[in-house]
């Protein structure tokens with residue numbers, strides 16, 4: 001079978017490489033720079049649409065972000081669909097992997113494929129949906145080791161799609177009863193995480209007022225067998241902070257205004273500003289002149305040990321501090337400095353320029369988590385003034401004898 005994968009990003013590239021171990025694969029991306037970098041592997045990488053014609057099984061894994069109003073931006077999805085539509089033949093199968101709201105594949109993409117190809121959906125060509133569960137930076141949960149949900153527009157195509165994924169997923173596959181169910185399952189996986197993290201963030205705001213550490217509370221509560229393991233934090237990236245908006249969009253189209261999902265989004269989207277204000281309040285309490293204050297932020301990627309800066313909420317925190325005219329230095333050896341400058345207008349320094357009034361450990365990359373408190377103190381003007389978002393040093397600080405200030409979510 002000839003397979004074509006459209007969109008060679010975090011999802012599409014590892015998928016194309018994995019499928020290439022068993023099938024003949026063409027990897028297509030509109031970004032020709034990306035194609036040039038990838039060329040020496042067993043996959044035929046291309047940005048020429050005509051190279052797709054020999055395929056009979058198409059997988060679409062292009063981005064599905066939100067626009068500035070947090071509405072689904074389906075431009076890449078529709079553009080990839082048009083490209084496939086223009087080369088589609090009788091008997092072909094198109095599988096969507098991009099995260100979408102329930103109904104998008106059958107109600108919007110399949111009619112577009114029909115319109116562009118002039119073929120009949122369900123008779124001449126068939127579609128399926130198989131959501132991706134890749135977790136960037138995670139070497140344990142990979143395509144091969146995590147059960148994959150598959151679905152198809154009828155039983156016959158479901159079996160064909162299942163056989164392709166079965167060839168590469170050692171953990172096995174799950175046949176969902178319908179495409180809409182598979183789409184819904186994917187979107188609630190991330191929405192569930194978002195809502196639970198929002199709950200933890202709300203607890204952190206409450207416990208902060210009580211003067212108790214949220215991570216300490218969670219550690220105690222976790223000793224109960226059915227207490228769920230979530231923690232507070234800045235929710236960024238392309239999935240958890242985005243996918244719930246797709247579900248909200250669909251719900252609102254159906255005249256239901258989700259309360260819990262939107263509340264979770266509101267809390268999580270506000271956390272960068274909340275942490276920024278916390279820092280300002282504590283600097284003022286320390287009688288530090290805000291307009292002369294210097295702060296070092298360690299980490300700008302959307303989560304620890306990845307180089308991905310997409311939708312990073314550390315940016316909100318930096319913006320909040322800069323709104324108060326605080327002089328903020330940012331370092332992150334994992335992030336691409338050019339991309340960070342181009343995307344956010346934030347210059348990454350190669351090295352800190354001490355002394356600082358405060359340090360924010362924003363992203364718990366291994367490198368930052370392994371620092372010694374004494375090293376951090378050396379970066380500070382007077383005492384150690386540490387804002388440790390993920391609570392990495394909360395246990396060590398108790399044994400750090402010098403007069404210092406410590407805060408975590």
Ligand SMILES: NC(=O)c1ccc[n+]([C@@H]2O[C@H](COP(=O)([O-])OP(=O)(O)OC[C@H]3O[C@@H](n4cnc5c(N)ncnc54)[C@H](O)[C@@H]3O)[C@@H](O)[C@H]2O)c1
Pocket residue numbers: 006007008009010011012028029030031034061062063064076077079080083097098099100132133134135136238239
């Ligand atoms: N990254 C993750 O962890 C993850 C996990 C699960 C699901 N998803 C979902 O998978 C989808 C893809 O995400 P990603 O993180 O791989 O995105 P990405 O931005 O890393 O990569 C997408 C690639 O698609 C290319 N592209 C854009 N428009 C195209 C078009 N019309 N034709 C061909 N190529 C095109 C881009 O150039 C880019 O290389 C999204 O729907 C996302 O929500 C992502």
